Amino acid sequence: MSVPSAVSAPGPLRRNPLWTRAFHAFNLLVLLVMAASGLQIYNANPVFGGREGATVPALFTLGGWLAGARDWHFGFMGLYAANLGLWTCLLLQRRHRRLAAAGDLGTLRASGNAPKRRLAAHRITYTLMLIVLAFSLISGLAMYKPAQFWWLVSLFAFAEPAGHPSWQVLRVCHFATIPAIALLLAVHVGLSWRIGGLRLLRAMVF
Amino acid sequence: MLSRRRSLGLLLGSGSSLVLGGCALDGWSGTVGAATQPLNERVEALLQRRGTVPEFDRRQVQPEALLINSFNGTPRIEPASYRLAVAGAVQRPLRLDLAALAALPQRECVIRHVCVEGWAAIVAWSGPRLADVLALAGPSPLAGYLAIRSADQYFETWDLASALHPQTLLATHMNGAPLAAGNGAPVRLASPIKLGYKQSKWVTGLELMSRLGERRGTWEDQGYEWFAGL
Numbered sequence: 349m350s351v352p353s354a355v356s357a358p359g360p361l362r363r364n365p366l367w368t369r370a371f372h373a374f375n376l377l378v379l380l381v382m383a384a385s386g387l388q389i390y391n392a393n394p395v396f397g398g399r400e401g402a403t404v405p406a407l408f409t410l411g412g413w414l415a416g417a418r419d420w421h422f423g424f425m426g427l428y429a430a431n432l433g434l435w436t437c438l439l440l441q442r443r444h445r446r447l448a449a450a451g452d453l454g455t456l457r458a459s460g461n462a463p464k465r466r467l468a469a470h471r472i473t474y475t476l477m478l479i480v481l482a483f484s485l486i487s488g489l490a491m492y493k494p495a496q497f498w499w500l501v502s503l504f505a506f507a508e509p510a511g512h513p514s515w516q517v518l519r520v521c522h523f524a525t526i527p528a529i530a531l532l533l534a535v536h537v538g539l540s541w542r543i544g545g546l547r548l549l550r551a552m553v554f
Numbered sequence: 555m556l557s558r559r560r561s562l563g564l565l566l567g568s569g570s571s572l573v574l575g576g577c578a579l580d581g582w583s584g585t586v587g588a589a590t591q592p593l594n595e596r597v598e599a600l601l602q603r604r605g606t607v608p609e610f611d612r613r614q615v616q617p618e619a620l621l622i623n624s625f626n627g628t629p630r631i632e633p634a635s636y637r638l639a640v641a642g643a644v645q646r647p648l649r650l651d652l653a654a655l656a657a658l659p660q661r662e663c664v665i666r667h668v669c670v671e672g673w674a675a676i677v678a679w680s681g682p683r684l685a686d687v688l689a690l691a692g693p694s695p696l697a698g699y700l701a702i703r704s705a706d707q708y709f710e711t712w713d714l715a716s717a718l719h720p721q722t723l724l725a726t727h728m729n730g731a732p733l734a735a736g737n738g739a740p741v742r743l744a745s746p747i748k749l750g751y752k753q754s755k756w757v758t759g760l761e762l763m764s765r766l767g768e769r770r771g772t773w774e775d776q777g778y779e780w781f782a783g784l
Contacts, residue, residue: 423587513676
């Protein structure tokens, strides 16, 4: 049977420390707010196609209209940044073994031990999620204050020789963090389930 | 295995109902804004004290990217009869014609015009500095805000520091040609430090004020942020 050993192992449930669970839950909640209000802002002038472009269904949006969505998006950006920043600092200091290391790529390529490979894949996924979330903050800041952080916007000028203005590249990049994080989230949930099952879920959530 | 599957289904179900819940949360937008905007606006004003914004090259202007927004049609203003009223907390209330504006030092700013909707366009605006126009009237030291009235009844209020910014212009020309009617002819605001909705077109009146009144702006009164700095 291929049930992961962590699921069938006996013994009391070892929950993650409260700070881990709190940061994790709050991050998910704030991420949903940022993504849904961001999609409502998207609808004011779709990144792809402009005024004639397709809009996101109201089911996935938050705010009701542009000004309402901006209320949510800019109301929660500070909490989102503070939560992510503190959490990353604590992870680096106390739980850096959860983050990817150079050895993980080697494990993925060479190891025949399936659970070990899953663990390496999960650490890479987890680290990529933190990187994508940080990138959403940086690209968002560039769009929020392009006059003050003009040098941040200029980082997105790499495609100008090919005829893509830095502003459009910045908008595409900021938007792309939503599908990227959705994909990583699916992998993260799937791998966590394979690795720890309901036990891991309980240790992380409840 | 079944209970695990069921739990996973429950998890996914509760996740999507959070998304669905968004509809019920829409009514809270104004509350969230009221709770967070004062702090955001303070930070924005602090950031803005960092001097001039780097400008673009004239060759980078994107005439096709500048979309036209108007809340109340396009007023047609006869240049010969145009007057700009400068009033309020000033020593000398003025009525300036276009020749008086043209006689002031002219400045060109090649800046990114950013719309609240998300699009942006690099535009070369030129005309006198708003600060120079206000200086003609001799602002009272008590003045802290500027109200801007437009021919189409559009209304705006600015903090005086942003109005006096060296790159805030009363533009009469765009990309080297006189302003078109749709872009705010004969006189409009242009500035690299504010969102597009702060940059009134068809400007006919400036009023210095010591405090903000009931009306803060056509869109601000509907729920948009007042400071709207970039």
